[in-house]
Amino acid sequence: MARVLFxxxxxxxxxxxxxxxxxxxVAAHTARAGHEARVLDLMFEESPxxxxxxxxxxxxxxxxxxxxxxxxxxxxxETKYYxxxxxxxxEALRATAxxxxxxxxxxATSIExxxxxxxxxxxxxxxxxxxxxxxxxRRFPELVSRLVAxxxxxxxxxxxxxxxxxxxxxxxxxxxxxxxxxxLFDAALFGHTDVARYDRHDGVYxxxxxxxxxxxxxxxxxxxxxxxxxxxxxxxxxxxxIERAVARGVVRFExxxxxxxxPAAHARAVLHEIVRRGLSKRVELSAAGLNxxxxxxxxxxxxxxxxxxxxxxxxxxxxxxxxxxxQKGFDRDGVARLAAWLPKHGIRTVWIFxxxxxxxxxxxxxxxxxxxHEHISTKDLVYITNGVRVYRGTGLHRRLxxxxxxxxxxxxxxxxxxFSETLPRDWYLARLLAFSRAHPNVVNSFEAGQPIVERxxxxxxxxxxxxxxxxxxxxxxxxxxxxRAARADALSSSPWPVVVAG
Ligand code: B12
Ligand code: SF4
Numbered sequence: 468m469a470r471v472l473f474x475x476x477x478x479x480x481x482x483x484x485x486x487x488x489x490x491x492x493v494a495a496h497t498a499r500a501g502h503e504a505r506v507l508d509l510m511f512e513e514s515p516x517x518x519x520x521x522x523x524x525x526x527x528x529x530x531x532x533x534x535x536x537x538x539x540x541x542x543x544x545e546t547k548y549y550x551x552x553x554x555x556x557x558e559a560l561r562a563t564a565x566x567x568x569x570x571x572x573x574x575a576t577s578i579e580x581x582x583x584x585x586x587x588x589x590x591x592x593x594x595x596x597x598x599x600x601x602x603x604x605r606r607f608p609e610l611v612s613r614l615v616a617x618x619x620x621x622x623x624x625x626x627x628x629x630x631x632x633x634x635x636x637x638x639x640x641x642x643x644x645x646x647x648x649x650x651l652f653d654a655a656l657f658g659h660t661d662v663a664r665y666d667r668h669d670g671v672y673x674x675x676x677x678x679x680x681x682x683x684x685x686x687x688x689x690x691x692x693x694x695x696x697x698x699x700x701x702x703x704x705x706x707x708x709i710e711r712a713v714a715r716g717v718v719r720f721e722x723x724x725x726x727x728x729x730p731a732a733h734a735r736a737v738l739h740e741i742v743r744r745g746l747s748k749r750v751e752l753s754a755a756g757l758n759x760x761x762x763x764x765x766x767x768x769x770x771x772x773x774x775x776x777x778x779x780x781x782x783x784x785x786x787x788x789x790x791x792x793x794q795k796g797f798d799r800d801g802v803a804r805l806a807a808w809l810p811k812h813g814i815r816t817v818w819i820f821x822x823x824x825x826x827x828x829x830x831x832x833x834x835x836x837x838x839x840h841e842h843i844s845t846k847d848l849v850y851i852t853n854g855v856r857v858y859r860g861t862g863l864h865r866r867l868x869x870x871x872x873x874x875x876x877x878x879x880x881x882x883x884x885x886f887s888e889t890l891p892r893d894w895y896l897a898r899l900l901a902f903s904r905a906h907p908n909v910v911n912s913f914e915a916g917q918p919i920v921e922r923x924x925x926x927x928x929x930x931x932x933x934x935x936x937x938x939x940x941x942x943x944x945x946x947x948x949x950x951r952a953a954r955a956d957a958l959s960s961s962p963w964p965v966v967v968a969g
Contacts, residue, residue: 468501468502468503468615469502469503469529469530469611469614469615470502470503470505470526470527470528470529470530471494471497471502471503471504471505471528471529471530471531471532471611472505472506472507472522472523472526472528472530472531472532473490473491473493473494473497473504473505473506473507473531473532473533473534473659474490474507474509474519474531474532474533474534474556474560475487475490475491475506475507475508475509475510475534476509476533476534476535476536476553476556476557477509477510477534477536477537477549478509478510478515478552479536479537479540479547479549480510480668481540483668483669483670483671484510484511484665484668484669484670485536485665485670485673486656486660486662486665486670486672486673487506487508487510487534487536487660488656488660488673488723489534489536489572489573489574489603490506490508490532490534490572490573490659491506491656491659491660492604492651492652492656493532493534493572493603493604493607493608494506494532494659495656495658495659496604496605496607496608496651497532497607497608497611498658499608500608500609500611500612501612502608502611502612504659505522505526505528506659506660507519507522508660508661509556511664511668515556515559516555516556516559519556519559519560519563520559520563523560523563523564524563528564528567529567529615530567530568530570530611530614531560531564531567531568531569531570532569532570532572532607533557533560533569533570533571533572533573533595534571534572534573535553535571535572535573535574535575535576535583536573536574536575537549537575538550538575538578538579538880538882539856539881539882540912541852541856541882542852542853542856542912542913543823543852543853543854543856543884543886543958543961543963543965544853544911544912544913544957544958544961545912545913545957546882546961546962546963548881548882550586550880554587554592554594557569557587557592557594557595558592558594560594561593561594568596568597568614568620569594569595569596570595570596570597570598570599570607570610570620571583571587571595571597571598571599572598572599572600572603572607574692576598576599576600576629577600577601577688577691577692578688578691578692578858578859578879578880579858579859579878579879579880580598580600580629580637580639581629581637581639582878582879582880583598583880584597584598584629584630584631584637585631585637586880588630588631589631590631590635596620596630597620597628597629597630598628598629598630599625599627599628599629600627600629600639600641600642601626601627601642601644601692602627602642602644602646602648602651602678603627604651605646605651606625606626606627606642609625610623610625610628613625621633624640625640626640626641626642626643627640627641627642628640643694644678644679644693644694644695644696645694645696645698646698647698648675648677648678648698648699648700649699649700649701649704650704651700652674652675652700652704652708653704653707653708656672656712657712657715662712662715662717663716666717666718666719671719671720671721671753672712672717672719672720672721673720673721673723673755674705674708674709674720674721674722674723675700675722675723675724676699676700676702676705676722676724676727676733676734676737677697677698677699677700677724677725677733678693678694678697678698678724678725679693679694679695679696679697679698679725680693680695680697680725680726681695681696681697681729682725682726682729682758682760682794682795682796683695683794683862684783684793684794684795684796684862685792685793685794685861685862685863685866686793686821686824686855686856686857686858686861686862686863687858687861688858688860688861689725690860691860693725697730697733699733702733702736702737702739702740703740705737705740705741706737706740706741706743706744706746709741709746709750710744710746713746713749713750718749718750718751719750719751719753720750720751720752720753721752721753721754721755722752722753722754722755722756723755723756724754724755724756725756726756726757726758726760726781727754727755727756727757727778728754728757728758728760728761728762728766729758729760729761730761731761731762731763731766734766734770735766735769738769738770738772738773739769739773741773741774742769742772742773746773746774747772747773747774748774749774750774751774751776751777752770752773752774752775752776753775753776753777753778753779754775754778754779755779755781756779756781757778757779757780757781757805758780758781758782758795758796758797758801759782759797759801759802759804759805760796760797760801762801762804762805762808764804764808764811764812767805767808767809767811767812767814768812770812770814771812771813771814775814776813776814776815777814777815777816777817778809778814778815778816778817779816779817779819780802780805780809780816780817780818780819781819782795782797782802782805782818782819782820783795783819783820783821784802784820784821784822784831784835785799785802785803785820785834785835785838785839785842786799786831786834786835786838787799788826788831788834789824789826789827789831789835790802792824792825792826793821793824794862799834799838802838802842803838803842806818806842806843806844807842809847810844810846810847815846815847816843816844816847816848817847817848817849817850818839818843818847818848818849818850819850819852820835820839820849820850820851820852821851821852821855822835822851822852822853822895822899823853823854823855823886823887823890823892823895823958824854824855824863824885824886824887825855825863825866825885825886825887825888825968825969826887826889826969827887827889827890828887828889828890829890829891829894829895829898832890832895832898836898836902839902839906839909840906843908845906845907845908845941846908846941847908847941848908848910848940848941849906849908849909849910850910850911850912851899851903851909851910851911851912852912853895853896853899853911853912853913853958854884854885854886854958854965855884855885855886856882856883856884857873857879857883857884857885857966858879859879863885864879866968867885867966867968870968872966872967872968873966881963882963882964883963883964883965883966884961884963884964884965884966885965885966885967885968886958886965886966886967886968887967887968887969888967888968888969889969892958892959893955893956893958893959895958896955896957896958896959897955899911907941907942907944907945908940908941908944910940910944913957
């Protein structure tokens, strides 16, 4: 038995504070394996370093699992790079708990594990001892038990474990990302996170029905994070988790699957089970990922019947040429169908668009803007990200390397973006701002990250207004833009490298 402290390092509150579901689930499984587990969530701590000192003194951990969710906000205009802040937290941890093994896990560790370990590992700043990539419900408790038994991460054989050898070589025992996920979630989230506090801050209970994504969109990391093969939870288990959370007072749930609607048969089975258990009237459901592939109007109607009130449509574009280029697997007509069905069935939508990636032209931008103008309800929010973050292992990365635009060993831990060489950046920014002024429901990523949004969310959080609060943004923007305007050269003079490609 060991005392294991989980450090949830994420402090980002945009678009809302997200519950540390990853470390909470791994903590629950670690406790189930016989260890004493405690989560220190730094999200709302006024002085996170002081919180670390206090909890380390109280709990005296023998192993620490630090969770890294975000590296950066993937946004070219107002880029936030989170690692310097998290590094200070890890420094405080090392100083207060010297000699205690620190294992870094979480979604972001799979993104650039070698660079991360060279930065924070034993031959770098010596803040973490090793990384564990991929799902960790089973493997982290095993790692802890083996540490307790006297093994060291320097010699341990365990899928997902990454370390720097004594000779300075990067060693990563890769995970297959094919392990079944059934039965993993019955270890409740509640014991390890303050669900009510997140609810007060507009947070939503995150729930998965599957892991993995079968699509291969050119810019996306999800294949390397969750695997290309879809692994399902049974509809009964998903509905049971919702039922238990409802019994504790949770109302708002968000499916955090890569794409909730694909394959549609599983989504349908989950929705039927929610209806069958009589949960639909007691919940407000949402999904962080929905695209048109395989979606029928009947599925949208069933989502509404099961309790869906809102959804994020992660379509990224509405120009067929760009959708093909990004290998999204659907075209403009598919997006138009969604745009007709969702409001018809009373589901509010955040439309996520990605504009400016290689191949984009003035023509494709105008096509997308015309689509937004004609097809998207003015009550719904359109969220635009500009340019695309380059991640290793993606089709975009391979292409930029093949074209000689990016060195194969370029460090991608610090943000690197790609932007279209056929889209003049100053023209695009001016056009985007004009379009957004004329369409109060169109919010740019650089606006959503501004402190005013959090202040508004906090102020509105006290009022009995409809949830989620983003629904109110179009109305607020109609009264007058509360946002600081972007600098005219915001796109062309980014402090982060921008690869211009066709
Ligand atoms: C759903 C989602 C969202 C939703 C969240 C909704 C909600 N209610 O929670 C929304 C849309 C709001 C969102 C927003 C953002 N997101 Co997001 N999001 C995701 C997504 C798809 C799933 C996250 C999730 O809940 N997974 C389910 C849980 C159970 O898994 P997990 O946390 O990964 O935990 C497992 C492992 O990582 C590991 N683990 C976790 N902690 C620990 C700790 C230890 C010690 C160990 C050993 C293991 C371990 O074990 C867990 C169980 O197996 C991931 C991509 C992905 N496929 O992972 C991106 C992802 C996490 N997001 C990402 C980003 C960038 C963001 C934003 C910054 C984007 C932006 N521009 O605003 C914001 C930040 C929000 C915030 N406040 O932090 C990036 C982070 C990496 C990076 N590039 O920096 C990811 C990885 C996507 C990507 N681009 O690659 N996101
Ligand atoms: S962008 Fe969405 S659909 Fe495409 S690969 Fe990534 S998660 Fe899957």
